[in-house]
Amino acid sequence: MSECIVITSGKGGVGKTTTTANLGVALAMQGARVCVVDADIGLRNLDVILGLENRIVYDLVQYIEGKCRLSQALIRDKREENLYLLPAAQTREKTAVSPYQMRELIYELKQDFHYILVDCPAGIEQGFKNAIAGADRAIVVTTPEMSAIRDADRIIGLIEAAELPEPHLLINRYRDGMVRRGDxxxxxxxxxxxxxxxxxxxxEAEDIIISANRGYPVSYLPNSPVGGAYRNMARRINGDFDNMESLNQNKGLWNSVKRWIGIDSFSEVNG
Amino acid sequence: MRNTLKKFFGATNQSKDEAKRRLKLLLIHDQLDLTPDQIENMKHDIMGVVRQYLVINEEEADFRLDHVDEHIALVTSLPVAKIRENNG
Incomplete structure (x- = not known):
């Protein structure tokens, strides 16, 4: 069975692309065949985060316009043979693709992949509509900031209106020290x-910036706590979203954060 | 955390240098809207023309797009092994 998950946020710069790349890597490492799709036409970046920018020949728009085969547009990751990237066009606009064409594309990809992760552009216009068109469910990325949470709320409403199932939330850039100080x-x-x-x-971790510099997602790094957090999240996706309900009930802030971050080794690393 | 990455990549190569190198190349490609394939084809075509006149040491040929001052330049270095006979 295949599933298409859109990674969205409303606000820009909260970590959609990093999330898409790392969850894609982690799911592929766990044995799933994964295609990550860059739906940010005109401002592609998923290729850069994955370190695959030099391998792009064809893109999503060229495939949709019939200028290449799907297999020609897909780029296999150089480290993980289960992972493929479908890059966005860099010199086109969001309107180059329609929601209908996106649904058709996702349907095609589902014939060959277990998971299709769609990296949604910021905003709520055509790019967003395209990105959610073929999705079975959504992950909403937010940060502990006023503006990001406000936009996440708006996006959650739009996801409901599009009759997708209830989305799941990924809280990014969490700063434990500031949380403990109450700031x-x-x-x-x-x-x-x-x-x-x-x-x-x-x-929040320096690993993320360094790994973007290198084009080497942290999910690949066996000893990275943040990589571990992504790998745990991928396990939850690979299992059942519904099984998470009991975990959501947990009390005790730091313990539950540690559980969600998925690392008891976190404290060892910091101290 | 940083040590994990440093160990993994080797401490000598700073990641910001890698980011800068990748970005420069990326921006050139974005501005020119040329795919790696097209650049490879251009290289092939240019080499074809040069080959009519010169014998080039193709192993050592350097062919890249780079920033020179404010402009994007096609920078080539084609070491000449010898001049073809029968020229002219």
């Missing part, structure tokens, strides 16, 4: 405001 909204605050089940929490 940052904590996980439970955010969940209370957005009333959306949690997929996981990713701590």
């Amino acid at each position: 940052m909204l904590n996980k439970d605050d955010i969940l209370e405001i957005l009333a959306t089940p949690l997929l996981g929490v990713i701590p």
Whole structure:
């Protein structure tokens, strides 16, 4: 059975592309055949985060316009043979593709992949509509900031309106020190405001910047705590979203954060 | 955390240098809207023309797009092994 998951946020710069890349890598490492699709036509970046920017010959728009075969547009990851990238066009506009064409494309990809992860552009216009068109469910990425949470709320409403199942929330750039000082909204605050089940929490980490510099997602790094957090999240996706309900009930902030980050080794690394 | 990455990649090569190198190349390609395939084809065609006049040491040929001052330049270095006989 195949599933198409769109990674969206409303606000830009909260980590959609990094999330898509790392979940894609982690799911592929766990044995699934994965295609990550860059739906940000005109501003592609998923190729850069994956370090595949020099391998692009054809793109999503060229495939949709019949200028190449799907197999020609797909780029196999150089490290993980189960992982493929379908890059966006860089010099076209969002209107180059329609929601109908996206649904057709996702249907095609489902013949060959277990998971299709769609990296949604920021905003709520045509690019967003295209990105959710073929999706079976959504992951909403937010950060513990006012503006990101507000936009996440708007996006959650639009996902409901599009009659997709209830999305899951990924809280990115979580700064435990600030949370403990009471200077940052904590996980439970955010969940209370957005009333959306949690997929996981990713701590703010230098690893993410370094790995973007290298084009080498942290999910590949066996000893990276953040990589571990992504791998745990991928396991939850690979299992059943519904099984997470019990975990969502957990009390005790730091313990539950540690559980969601998925690393008891986190404290060892920092201290 | 950083040590994990450093160990993994080797400490000498700073990641920001890699980011800068990748970005420069990326921006050139974005501005020209040329695929790696097209650049490879152009290289092939240019070499074809040069080959009519010169014998080039193709192993050592360097062929790349780069920033020179404010402009994008096609920078080539084609070491000449010898001049073809029968020229002219």
